[in-house]
Amino acid sequence: MTQSHTVADELESVAARVDAAVAAVAKLKPSAQAVALELKQAIEAFHKLALTTMVRHLKQDPRGKELLLELVADPAVYALLIMHGIMRADPLTRARRVLDNARPYMQSHGGDAELVDVRDGIAYLRLHGSCNGCSLSAFTLRKHVEEVLLREVPEIIRLEVLSDQPVPAILRSDAQTPPDESRGWVRGPAVSAVPSGQMISIPTERGSVLIVNVANRLSAFRNACAHQGRPLDGGMLDPEHGTLTCPWHGFCFDVASGECLTAPQAQLEPFPLRVVDGFIWVRPQ
Template sequence: MAPPTLPGPDENQDDAQWRTAGERIQTLLEASSSGGAIARERAEKLVREVTDLYGAMLQRMMDVALAEDPGLADRFAADDLVASLLLVHGLHPYDVERRVAAALDNVRPYLGSHGGDVTLLGVADGVVRLQFQGSCKSCPSSSITLELAVEDAVRAAAPEISDIEVVPAESDSGAGVIAPESLLTRVHANGHHWTAWQPAPELAELGDGEVGGFRVPGVMVVACRVGDDVLAYRDRCPSCTGTLAGALLSGAVLRCQNCGAGFDVARAGAGVGGDGHLEPIPVLVRDGVPSMAVPQEVA
């Protein structure tokens, strides 16, 4: 349910600082509005001039570097911060299809935790076409995976795309293309929607086999680490409807201390012996920080 590894609390701190520079620039631009429309326009023009200047410099550096050593393209693309800046200036050494394929490789461990996989069918006219295989097509967590993990990764790798289409496998009974806005239809119908990603750096401190409780805006969450994977679920036992506080982890089975019900955390919280199904909370590393997408009740 999470990427293969999560960094320590101090790892990638500098990268995270620069990845959020865009938000700080936007905040400063909004603050300039207090000086009136003319002040805001001048501030935006200044940002564009500086961006264009550094873009021209980056292009010349890329031309020189790749002419000397074409293998540097792989190193540039592997560095998230460098790659993101190259994307901003349209200088990324890889085409959109290769970038999307690499992004899907990064989220495959998350899909695998739900027993599924994804195939890139192609990219044409700004539309990415995907096909999912395995149990993730039908389990309640699949919509979460599609909407939050796959789309987040694909759009980060290829911000120029206009749409993502999910094509049913040939063996599926359904027909047609699933529009991105309908991916969470079943989850929404159950009375939930998903908020923005919430940073949870404490997740990186969990040791193998450890279980911890975390409070994020409006929701209590139980998280645990199984090997390299950190998995999180809403703090509610579907069997006894009580809290999972004090739950113990044996292998990949989380057992409620109140009623003894067990849940396979490595398989989207599926109940062991018909004990119901935990409600998963997506966990991804964003901007170098472990983060959770938290559900809230829809009024």
């Protein structure tokens, strides 16, 4: 059994103990439940005070910041900091969790929703299965997704539904203007040179750019891991899960957003991307 599997098993075991304790408390008399709840809240307040102090000191020291990045890669540490409100999951992560919870209802009615990105208050999605013959119409599917996302993720103010054609996964205002080489735009490869499930790096005057295509979502990033800046083009691309794993130290990234799934504070540097006349254009910063 690998170390990662051991940690995962331990985390699942501890979580099961917590669930069992919660279920046992629910069976107690109201007076006993009140005592148990007060004990729980007192212990959590003590832990939060200590954890907050530890994180504050780590953030104040450059060496501590690097150590904190490594610590939050551990799912148990990350879950603990999230639980105590010391760290807050980003809108994209929370929106994905919301959709995961809503997915059984959507799929039971013949529909589904794929979250591409959340940026500047806009959630970019693809809707699937909402067509004639499906019990969940396109309009109803969109309204359902909109209702749950706007209610559960306050940072999201509206939705944008994308088509199934190859499009930029990260939509920024400067990615929607006509490409002008005098303003830094660089013509890259033809779209056909980067089929779905593959990636390619291209040299530019501002450094190497990594272009990734997953499910016809094109992303462009600086070809440098957010951990130590080493190139990513030799990494492992997982089209099924939409992730790219750095070949050097195993940091894992969401290729739609650039979010680091190993250390949530880290982020790949994204570049504006356009598709014009069958060619990919990028604008390295």
